[in-house]
Structures are given as C-alpha cells and as structure tokens.
Amino acid sequence: MNLSTLTIPAVRVFRRRLPLTLCILTLTVSSAPGQALEVVGKQLEIYGTLHPSLDYLDSDVSQTLADADPDDKLSAGDTSLSFNSSKLGVRGEISTDISGLSAVYQLEQNVNPDGKSNDTLNTRNSFAGLRTAQWTVLAGRHDSLFKSLALRHSLLKHSVADRGAILGAGAIHGNQMDIRAENMILGRYYLPLSDSRLELQAQYSPDAVKSSGRVDNNKREMFALAAEWKSAQRIFAFAWDHWANLSIGGTPGEVNAVRALWKETAGQLTTAVIVESIDHTLNNGDAGEMDRNxxxxxxRYAVAGFRYLGQIMAADDYADVSDSGAVMVSLGIEKPLSASTRIYAMYTQTDNERNAAYQGVDGTHGDELATQNGGTPKAFSIGSIINF
Structure with a gap:
C-alpha cells in the first residue's frame, strides 16, 4: 500500500486500525493434533469435526416403493453423500476471583455442508456453568445421560454402523432415544480413587421439550442419573433416563430407560458390551414400541497401522408383539492418517423379523436408511473423519 497516495483522513483511519489488526494477529493460537484451537488460551477455544462419507444404501424394497417414499429414506440401491454428526463449536474456561472455581461455556452447532442453505447449522450441546476440580454444574441443552453413555464409548459411532440403528431405536419409528434435554441442569461429581476415577452425574429438566419464551410445563419433565468407573484399561458405566411425557411416533407416553456398559482394552484389542432395557407406557396405559431390551x-483390533472393527446388535420383541426383533451385523476397517484424521470403510446389514422395521442406518449418521417390516437393509460406506 502506498501511503503517499492516501488522503489525510484515510491515513488516520489506517493508523487507528493498525494496532487493532496487530493485536488480533498476535493472539495466542496453539493446538496439538486432534485438539481444540486455543485462540485466547483456555478462555476461547475453537473445535470441531468434519465427517463426510459416500454410502451405498439398499432398503431391500422395490424401486416402485422407493420412488413413492416422500421422505426418501427408502432406497432400492442408491449412492448417497452424507455429513455425519459434523460439528463446529466454541468453548472456554474463565477463572473467577474464588480460588479453584471457573466459569465454563460451550456453544456447539451441527454442520451440514451437503444440505440446504437454510439447514447448514443447528444447535447441539450448548451451555454455561461453573466448575471446580471436584464438580461441575451446567445449564442449557445437553445429551441425555442415557444417550451420552453409548455415544462416549461406542466404537463405530457416526458411521453407517452407528449403534443408533438398534440401541435407543424402535421397531416402527426408528431411533427415538438419541435425544437432548432442552432447558436442563446437569451436575457432575468426580471422585478420584487410588488407581481409577468415579464420576457421578444427575440431570434434570422441568420441561425437556420446551420452546423459548414460554413457562415450563412440568408435565414434560425429565430427570436422569449416571455413574462411570474408569481405570487405565477398563470402564463400567450405568445410566437411567426418566421422561414423563415423551412423544414417540406422535403418541405421548412415559419412558424409563436403563443402559449399562462394560469396556476393556487389552493390548491392541478393545471390546465393549452395551445393554439396555426400556419401559415405555403410553398415556392410555398400553405398552409402546420402545418397550423392549x-x-x-x-x-476393535489394531495391527500394522490399521484398525479392524466388528459389531453385533440385537433387539428383542417389543410390547409382547411376537416376531418384532432384529439383528444387525457390521464390519469395518480404519486407517489413521494422523492423530486427528482417519479414513475408513464399513459394511452393515440388519435382519428384521416379520413385524419389525428397524432401520439399516440410523442414530448419529447423517443420511438414514429405512425399510419395511421383515426387510434386510444393507449399507456400504467409505468415509473420512477430521477432528480439530
């Protein structure tokens, strides 16, 4: 830029802006691979995940039925580009004048680069709260504890083999329990042990499906409890959700959901077992479709720079409806390219009994794949995951 050609007012503007520009450029910016970008130390971090995949999806239905589906969840064999639980967020921790006490916040958005321009962003876990070394209290929007347990520890999450096709899903309306509690308060208490740690959690919302600007309707309250014991090689976890009036398939009812997890790492092998039992009672007293186990x-086995993954999931009959279960089998391979980037290939197939229509792809994967009663949907996918 030739300053001699600028008018005097322009030079003044340039000189006023220069210190601000230099200040912005000299902010502390640092990160390790796969970790959040620190913009202003721990007070402001930028983080996210981009997870595109190219999927081949087949609902095990005719082309005529697939063409007639208004939701485009039925496929007679289509290729689909999907962004899966991709996210962008800011978070921070700010010290207070009280020793050991910090204020914390997080604003997180789901990112859909492949969707419509008016559907690119929507709110994920977002909250504000207080934290010490021993406890945390948050207020805002957050995954239910039932959902969090599986999401934190599942080995094949966000892919076409996402556990949400069976866990937390129903035989008619697909996954219904991968949900966040609106308008909630979440408390965590950390108890260090000699060679492990115990984490206790409690969550409450006076109106878990509230719209902003309205008085909380306590008939829609939810509360949840969770506990997790973790050592270097082993994790045991338990979670329980209670939803007083949760609408599933347009029909409200009470849901009590229990989930337990065991996860262990021995050398290059990691295994996990997740079990769940859901009690679903409609407001008219009948058992609902989520009433099943x-x-x-x-x-996951790591060898020679690759990770090999396998999964078997099963759901039993719901609400005493015979032949309404399903079995899902998945196989995959991952190749880490760095600490924050990996590529993978995944195949999955779901075998429904004659009165069940568990989806072939559901949960936290972007594009869903439905089927009809008794169908055997299948999917093959190649994808990449970038964390920052």
Whole structure:
C-alpha cells in the first residue's frame, strides 16, 4: 500500500486500525493434533469435526416403493453423500476471583455442508456453568445421560454402523432415544480413587421439550442419573433416563430407560458390551414400541497401522408383539492418517423379523436408511473423519 497516495483522513483511519489488526494477529493460537484451537488460551477455544462419507444404501424394497417414499429414506440401491454428526463449536474456561472455581461455556452447532442453505447449522450441546476440580454444574441443552453413555464409548459411532440403528431405536419409528434435554441442569461429581476415577452425574429438566419464551410445563419433565468407573484399561458405566411425557411416533407416553456398559482394552484389542432395557407406557396405559431390551457387542483390533472393527446388535420383541426383533451385523476397517484424521470403510446389514422395521442406518449418521417390516437393509460406506 502506498501511503503517499492516501488522503489525510484515510491515513488516520489506517493508523487507528493498525494496532487493532496487530493485536488480533498476535493472539495466542496453539493446538496439538486432534485438539481444540486455543485462540485466547483456555478462555476461547475453537473445535470441531468434519465427517463426510459416500454410502451405498439398499432398503431391500422395490424401486416402485422407493420412488413413492416422500421422505426418501427408502432406497432400492442408491449412492448417497452424507455429513455425519459434523460439528463446529466454541468453548472456554474463565477463572473467577474464588480460588479453584471457573466459569465454563460451550456453544456447539451441527454442520451440514451437503444440505440446504437454510439447514447448514443447528444447535447441539450448548451451555454455561461453573466448575471446580471436584464438580461441575451446567445449564442449557445437553445429551441425555442415557444417550451420552453409548455415544462416549461406542466404537463405530457416526458411521453407517452407528449403534443408533438398534440401541435407543424402535421397531416402527426408528431411533427415538438419541435425544437432548432442552432447558436442563446437569451436575457432575468426580471422585478420584487410588488407581481409577468415579464420576457421578444427575440431570434434570422441568420441561425437556420446551420452546423459548414460554413457562415450563412440568408435565414434560425429565430427570436422569449416571455413574462411570474408569481405570487405565477398563470402564463400567450405568445410566437411567426418566421422561414423563415423551412423544414417540406422535403418541405421548412415559419412558424409563436403563443402559449399562462394560469396556476393556487389552493390548491392541478393545471390546465393549452395551445393554439396555426400556419401559415405555403410553398415556392410555398400553405398552409402546420402545418397550423392549437390546444389546450391542463391539470389538476393535489394531495391527500394522490399521484398525479392524466388528459389531453385533440385537433387539428383542417389543410390547409382547411376537416376531418384532432384529439383528444387525457390521464390519469395518480404519486407517489413521494422523492423530486427528482417519479414513475408513464399513459394511452393515440388519435382519428384521416379520413385524419389525428397524432401520439399516440410523442414530448419529447423517443420511438414514429405512425399510419395511421383515426387510434386510444393507449399507456400504467409505468415509473420512477430521477432528480439530
């Protein structure tokens, strides 16, 4: 820029802006691979995940039925580009004048680069709160504890083999329990042990599906409890959600959901078992479609720079409806490219009994794949995951 050609007012503007520009450029910016970008130390961090995949999806239905589906969840064999639980967020921790006490916040958005321009961003876990070395209290929007347990520890999450196709899903309306509690308060208490740690959590919302600007309707309250014991090689976890009036398939009812997890790492092998039992009672007293048990068994083995993954999941009959269960089998391979980037290939297939229509792809994967009663949906996917 030739300052001699600028008018005197322009030079003054340039000189006023220069210190601000230099200040912005000299902010502390640092990060390790796969970790959040520190913009202003721990007070402001930028983090996120981009997870595109190219999927081949087949609902095990005719082309005529697939073409007639208004939701485009039925497929007679289509290729689909999907962004899966991709996110962008800011978070921070700010010291207070009280020793050991910090204020914390997080604003997180789901990112859909492949969607419509008016559907690119929507709110994920976002909150503000207080934290010490021993406890945390948050207020805002957050995954239920039932959801969090599986999401934190599942080995095949966000892919076409996401556990949400069976765990937390129903035989008619797909996954219904991968949900966040609106308008909630979440407390965590940390108890260090000699060679492990115990984390206790409690969550409450006076109106878990509230719209902003309205008085909380306590008939829609939810509360949850969770506990997690963690050592260097082993994790045991438990979670329980109670939803007083949760609408599933447009029909409200009470839901009590229990989930337990065992996860262990021995050398290059990691295994996980997740079991759940859901009690679903409609407001008219009948049992609902979520009234069933389910299990997931997962394994990951690392060798020669690759990770091999396998999973078997099963759901039993719901609400005493015979032949309404399903079994899902998945196989995959991952190749880490760095601490924050990996590529993968995944195949999955779900075998529904004659009165069940568990989706072939559901949960936290972007594009869903539905089927009809008794269908055997299948999917093959290649994808990449970038964390920052």
């Amino acid at each position: 389910a299990i997931a068994v997962q394994a």
